[in-house]
Amino acid sequence: GYNKSQTMFEANKGEKLTFKNLTLSGKGVDGITQSIISCDGNGLYFENVTLADFTTTAQGVIVVKRNGHAYFNGTTFASSESNKSDVYVFAGGVMHITGDNEIGTITLNKENDSATGISKIVMNVASQANAQAENPSKIILEGPWAIGNTIVEGCTDPSKFTLDYQINGKAASLVVKDGNLVLDDSTGIEDIFAGEENGPVDV
Numbered sequence: 001g002y003n004k005s006q007t008m009f010e011a012n013k014g015e016k017l018t019f020k021n022l023t024l025s026g027k028g029v030d031g032i033t034q035s036i037i038s039c040d041g042n043g044l045y046f047e048n049v050t051l052a053d054f055t056t057t058a059q060g061v062i063v064v065k066r067n068g069h070a071y072f073n074g075t076t077f078a079s080s081e082s083n084k085s086d087v088y089v090f091a092g093g094v095m096h097i098t099g100d101n102e103i104g105t106i107t108l109n110k111e112n113d114s115a116t117g118i119s120k121i122v123m124n125v126a127s128q129a130n131a132q133a134e135n136p137s138k139i140i141l142e143g144p145w146a147i148g149n150t151i152v153e154g155c156t157d158p159s160k161f162t163l164d165y166q167i168n169g170k171a172a173s174l175v176v177k178d179g180n181l182v183l184d185d186s187t188g189i190e191d192i193f194a195g196e197e198n199g200p201v202d203v
Helices: none
Strands: 009-011 019-024 037-039 044-052 062-065 069-078 085-089 094-097 105-109 121-122 135-140 148-153 161-164 173-177 178-184
Touching: 009 019, 009 121, 019 037, 044 062, 044 121, 062 069, 105 121, 135 148, 148 161, 161 173
Parallel strands: 009 037, 019 044, 037 062, 044 069, 062 085, 069 094, 085 105, 094 121, 105 135, 121 148, 135 161
Antiparallel strands: 148 178, 173 178
């Protein structure tokens, strides 16, 4: 039977692993302690895939390791749960969104500001209009993130995501800068009054 303490599928460096037009089901089995699928290279692809009824105590149902790249197009997480999120991206890993997905939560980990110390999401600009069309994904940030850090590269629509992170005890947000979504400590409300402290506000 399935070993609950081992990852079911893993794309190692130099290997390509593709899941296409299928449903993977955990059938609600308890006691799984590892991710279901992980990668540490540039070769994990999901196209029209549903991951259903997986429950694991690992960081994510899907784990993108350092220097790993995972591509999501038409991926749905149905009744699957992990200790932290549907997709967990370690520092140095990259999650690519190339189409519409139903991914509840994404955790991005950061160690430092070097290329290998920060994780990110990359969105295909051409498919942005259809990506996350009805169900925005919740992004959870772990580590020393700072104002101005790029969170989603190639996206200019903050409504595609919600954010769970605080800076100095204040809820942070995603704002558009140079064609990307970057981290900010403003909700946008303050910007209405910027430069016009006593000026009128049209509602």
